[in-house]
Amino acid sequence: MPDLTQFAQVVAAGLTSGSIYALVALGFSLVFAVGGFLNLAQGEFVIIGGLITIALFEGLGVPLPLAAAAAVVVAVVLGVVLQQLTLSPERQLSPDAALIVTLGAAFVARGGAMIMFGKDPQALSSFSGERPLHVGNVAIATQSLWIAGTLAVASAALWLFFKKTYAGKAMMACAQSPTGARLVGINLRHIALLSFATSAGLGALAGIVVAPLTFVSYDDGLAIAIKGFIAAVIGGLGSFPGAVAGGLFLGLAENLGAAFISSQYKDALAFLGLLLLLLFRPGGLFGAARR
Amino acid sequence: MRTILSSKIAAVLAAAATAVVAVPTAEAQTADSYKIGLVASITGPGSFLGDPFSKSAQLAVDRANAAGGINGKKIELVIYDTEASADKSLVFVKRLISDDKVSVILGPDFSGTVRAVLPTTEAAGVPVLYNTPVIEPKAGSFHFTPWPSEEASYRVALTSLKARGVKKVGILATTDLSGESGMKQVQRLAGEYGITVGTVERMEMQDKDATSQLTNIKASSPDAVFFVGSGATVAVACKAYTRLDMKQPVIISTGAVSANFPTLLKGIAPATLIFPTYKMLLVNDLPASDPNREPILTFLKLFEDKYKRKTDFYGGAGWDLANIAIDAMRKVGTDRTKIRDAIQQVKNYPGTMAVLTFAPDNHRGAGVDAQLMGQFKDDKFVLIK
Numbered sequence: 001m002p003d004l005t006q007f008a009q010v011v012a013a014g015l016t017s018g019s020i021y022a023l024v025a026l027g028f029s030l031v032f033a034v035g036g037f038l039n040l041a042q043g044e045f046v047i048i049g050g051l052i053t054i055a056l057f058e059g060l061g062v063p064l065p066l067a068a069a070a071a072v073v074v075a076v077v078l079g080v081v082l083q084q085l086t087l088s089p090e091r092q093l094s095p096d097a098a099l100i101v102t103l104g105a106a107f108v109a110r111g112g113a114m115i116m117f118g119k120d121p122q123a124l125s126s127f128s129g130e131r132p133l134h135v136g137n138v139a140i141a142t143q144s145l146w147i148a149g150t151l152a153v154a155s156a157a158l159w160l161f162f163k164k165t166y167a168g169k170a171m172m173a174c175a176q177s178p179t180g181a182r183l184v185g186i187n188l189r190h191i192a193l194l195s196f197a198t199s200a201g202l203g204a205l206a207g208i209v210v211a212p213l214t215f216v217s218y219d220d221g222l223a224i225a226i227k228g229f230i231a232a233v234i235g236g237l238g239s240f241p242g243a244v245a246g247g248l249f250l251g252l253a254e255n256l257g258a259a260f261i262s263s264q265y266k267d268a269l270a271f272l273g274l275l276l277l278l279l280f281r282p283g284g285l286f287g288a289a290r291r
Numbered sequence: 292m293r294t295i296l297s298s299k300i301a302a303v304l305a306a307a308a309t310a311v312v313a314v315p316t317a318e319a320q321t322a323d324s325y326k327i328g329l330v331a332s333i334t335g336p337g338s339f340l341g342d343p344f345s346k347s348a349q350l351a352v353d354r355a356n357a358a359g360g361i362n363g364k365k366i367e368l369v370i371y372d373t374e375a376s377a378d379k380s381l382v383f384v385k386r387l388i389s390d391d392k393v394s395v396i397l398g399p400d401f402s403g404t405v406r407a408v409l410p411t412t413e414a415a416g417v418p419v420l421y422n423t424p425v426i427e428p429k430a431g432s433f434h435f436t437p438w439p440s441e442e443a444s445y446r447v448a449l450t451s452l453k454a455r456g457v458k459k460v461g462i463l464a465t466t467d468l469s470g471e472s473g474m475k476q477v478q479r480l481a482g483e484y485g486i487t488v489g490t491v492e493r494m495e496m497q498d499k500d501a502t503s504q505l506t507n508i509k510a511s512s513p514d515a516v517f518f519v520g521s522g523a524t525v526a527v528a529c530k531a532y533t534r535l536d537m538k539q540p541v542i543i544s545t546g547a548v549s550a551n552f553p554t555l556l557k558g559i560a561p562a563t564l565i566f567p568t569y570k571m572l573l574v575n576d577l578p579a580s581d582p583n584r585e586p587i588l589t590f591l592k593l594f595e596d597k598y599k600r601k602t603d604f605y606g607g608a609g610w611d612l613a614n615i616a617i618d619a620m621r622k623v624g625t626d627r628t629k630i631r632d633a634i635q636q637v638k639n640y641p642g643t644m645a646v647l648t649f650a651p652d653n654h655r656g657a658g659v660d661a662q663l664m665g666q667f668k669d670d671k672f673v674l675i676k
Binding site: 003006009010012013014016017020114118119120121123125126130132134139141210213214215217219220223255256258259262263264266267 | 334335338339342466492493494495497498499500502503504506507509510523526527530533534535536551554555556557558559600
């Protein structure tokens, strides 16, 4: 029988990976809610965030906060360029075409990252040292707290943005009804750009905080994107609370499944969970997949 | 099609280059041109094997050419990137045999790619020098490997655990082939060393955390933990191990610890980490009398001068195998069967991998003595004496 310590340890691990999935899922949902398409390059922003931070901090000795800020800026600029060149609403791409464009962008980003940063996985030191904290017998990596904290701050900031700012309310309006939003004078072009840039920044942020926990490799993007996408679907694609809940749900399910059912079938269990959930709640936990 | 790439750009261009359609020129194959083929997973999931392997083989060929080639003729190295795909490996190997008409082939590396090319190369009678321990080369066949067998490697690890008084070991194995077969080796052999296998957990290659699996292993309180697998996945497991504050000795299967481990695990390598490895990573601790010390230092310097980065034993294998192939061609020319016979005569070759010895009934170059036990101290590899 697994004891309480063991259970708590696994839950902590699940919440950590869940927070990462949630950050990526938020990016998916932002773009989907406004643009109506899936951005398969979402994982590449994560990789770019991690790799640039590592190159600046570990390679050139730039202070970490500065390196991280620079990485977010680069990711946002790349996102803006990609969006303006190919995905802007006035191009009127079908969701399928937009999906393919983002897939192409993902491959270009991956190739570029391989040439610039090499094929070896890269490592970043933990922000607050490598010694774990102990809560009873449960060891918690300090970086896990950074990750969970980043998700909490990002979610709170997004919530305030949607509730308190004009741009945020306009974005919500576009998500609910693009035509209606346009009728009341909201500039869909600006809102679409804003949502894409925000999702790029969120992705980069996720890449920066997760880098010390694992490693960053130029070809990790698609795997991360798939996990984030599943999390977004679990929560209900396009729903922001859903993205957070879906991410945490996926992380917990994976880790509890790996620890107490079978680690060999960890991914299979996660997908099985997804299938069952979609069978009974096709719209996801928060049921926002209505496009 | 004939593509000769400087290996510096090979990694980037190989995939694109193989797509270029060109008409093979019949007259390209003159009686006295010396051609070596190479198939390796230069990009993709096996790039940690194939990239240093092909770079180092290119280095060996370039150096031989700079010294006048063979009888004044240049040696050509024809490189194809398999991207770890079995299908591509077979296509490229067929192309090397019938279009490029190479005399000897270096690689491939991934188990799947190796199995895909074995029957074809044997039927064609082309000597193949594999960059993998997983094959069991038959006496008199055309297959060679410089690597000690998997079983020999796991015996080295288990011997070392036994010497530390370990009675029960927990296993964390990756779900790929190296993890799968390694796990079975440990389960099969452990009893001979008085060791029982406790909790066995698995880890996907792309997993970014192993906390849950290790929590289970920790709860079963083994005397030691065995990480079985390859590549950066094992490094991920090492990080999780340190973060869980586990104190038992942790051992990693041979070959999983690569040259970039000190960078990857800077400040977070488990204090109790030990690993069987090849001489190259521990070269600084080898006695001056060691026959492999000079070859390793020479190779590492040449590699770093040319590519401005470090490499490890997969590079060393490329260097040794290319040099053995060149020596054989120098001796007997381009005839494939004669080259096979010449490689069978290689005795006590002081390579970077080990002292390699082949024979008609022994196509595996290295023995158990190719491996040593190492550990980390201050983010550096140290030989356990």
